[in-house]
Amino acid sequence: MRAVIVGCGRVGAGLAERLARAGHEVTIIDLNSDAFSRLEPDFPGQAIRADGTDEDVLRRVGTDTADWFYALTEGDNRNAFAAQMAAESFGVDNVVAKINDPVRAEAYTDLGIATICRTRLLVDALARYSGLPADPGADGVRRADRPHDHHAPSTVTGLGNRVEPVQQES
Amino acid sequence: MYIIVVGGGKVGYYLAKELLEAGHELVILEKNAGRARQIADELGSIVLNRDGCEGKYLAEAGANRASIICAVTGDDDDNLVVCQMAKHHFDVPRTIARVNNPRNEDLFHHLGVDEIISPTRMALASIEQDIPVHELLHLAQLKGGEMELVEAQIAEGSPALGRKPTDINLPEGSSLFLLLRGNNVQPVRPDTVFQAGDKVLAVAKGETGEDVLRRELIGDNEPVVSAS
Numbered sequence: 001m002r003a004v005i006v007g008c009g010r011v012g013a014g015l016a017e018r019l020a021r022a023g024h025e026v027t028i029i030d031l032n033s034d035a036f037s038r039l040e041p042d043f044p045g046q047a048i049r050a051d052g053t054d055e056d057v058l059r060r061v062g063t064d065t066a067d068w069f070y071a072l073t074e075g076d077n078r079n080a081f082a083a084q085m086a087a088e089s090f091g092v093d094n095v096v097a098k099i100n101d102p103v104r105a106e107a108y109t110d111l112g113i114a115t116i117c118r119t120r121l122l123v124d125a126l127a128r129y130s131g132l133p134a135d136p137g138a139d140g141v142r143r144a145d146r147p148h149d150h151h152a153p154s155t156v157t158g159l160g161n162r163v164e165p166v167q168q169e170s
Numbered sequence: 171m172y173i174i175v176v177g178g179g180k181v182g183y184y185l186a187k188e189l190l191e192a193g194h195e196l197v198i199l200e201k202n203a204g205r206a207r208q209i210a211d212e213l214g215s216i217v218l219n220r221d222g223c224e225g226k227y228l229a230e231a232g233a234n235r236a237s238i239i240c241a242v243t244g245d246d247d248d249n250l251v252v253c254q255m256a257k258h259h260f261d262v263p264r265t266i267a268r269v270n271n272p273r274n275e276d277l278f279h280h281l282g283v284d285e286i287i288s289p290t291r292m293a294l295a296s297i298e299q300d301i302p303v304h305e306l307l308h309l310a311q312l313k314g315g316e317m318e319l320v321e322a323q324i325a326e327g328s329p330a331l332g333r334k335p336t337d338i339n340l341p342e343g344s345s346l347f348l349l350l351r352g353n354n355v356q357p358v359r360p361d362t363v364f365q366a367g368d369k370v371l372a373v374a375k376g377e378t379g380e381d382v383l384r385r386e387l388i389g390d391n392e393p394v395v396s397a398s
Binding site for chain 1: 224271274
């Protein structure tokens with residue numbers, strides 16, 4: 001499978017390494033080429049310095065043929081934007097956006113984008129560690145609430161997509 | 171009418187100023203403290219020093235009773251998120267976004283932003299107007315971008331030379347309606363015969379409409395300046 005990752009922070013770089021080492025074809029994009037130092041020197045994927053919220057850039061890296069798209073920059077809005085572009089303009093089926101503000105994460109899950117919210121995950125982990133009951137909405141990537149039709153007419157006000165867990169390569 | 175302006179840069183500031191003078195009730199959300207204070211000094215206490223992308227602060231600003239929200243920051247992604255939060259979380263009836271990268275316009279429309287302001291597109295359009303081009307000039311978007319008001323110049327070599335509007339087969343929804351010849355402006359009539367130097371204002375529906383207008387009125391000339 002082919003994956004495009006926007007944002008080469010710790011999370012983006014870590015995921016890129018994992019996917020690439022599992023034999024997947026990975027392209028990772030970051031505006032800052034220094035960010036690529038987080039990748040191992042023998043990283044088997046492709047690292048491209050560019051703006052991952054620019055449609056031309058996403059086209060150039062072949063987003064239209066990607067099976068997975070991950071928006072993992074440190075900006076919630078950039079991630080929401082890039083993720084919707086991937087789903088809407090390029091028809092990528094599996095799109096995940098990292099959105100650390102819980103309110104915005106909730107809103108985009110409602111709009112049909114799968115989200116992962118670091119704030120909620122950490123709060124839940126710490127609360128559980130302290131003996132409190134688990135937050136049922138904080139168990140990893142939150143799937144979109146409704147399915148997504150890429151080719152819906154322009155009256156559509158939101159997006160949706162289907163999210164399957166990453167297949168483990170054996 | 172209650173209006174929320176997100177982004178207190180030059181565009182947000184002058185927009186707010188004009189709207190206040192027109193008697194509207196409004197608030198500006200500006201996340202930079204220094205800039206927020208500066209605007210408050212000029213326009214009074216209509217500024218909230220908050221990030222308008224956060225649902226919490228939109229609620230504080232009274233988004234649920236706003237008639238219009240204008241997202242005019244310098245970042246397209248921020249403007250999109252503001253409009254989406256306003257629309258889906260607070261049911262704001264009308265959302266307006268500034269779009270800096272013209273390539274994002276379609277996506278914004280598609281994702282439910284009602285109105286788009288594109289300074290880049292406007293500058294491009296004026297540049298095109300100043301240079302003799304053999305392209306369609308985009309003058310305005312109609313019906314939320316579905317249709318486009320365009321101007322075509324009939325130059326030497328145009329396939330429309332010597333022909334009448336009735337000889338030109340236009341797709342449904344596209345039409346020729348105004349003829350600019352010398353200093354005269356007149357409607358395009360069925361018996362109008364196109365001459366070199368004429369300018370024709372037309373409405374093009376979708377890309378098909380534009381393609382046909384380009385082919386029929388301009389021909390295969392290489393464009394001197396292109397919008398894309």
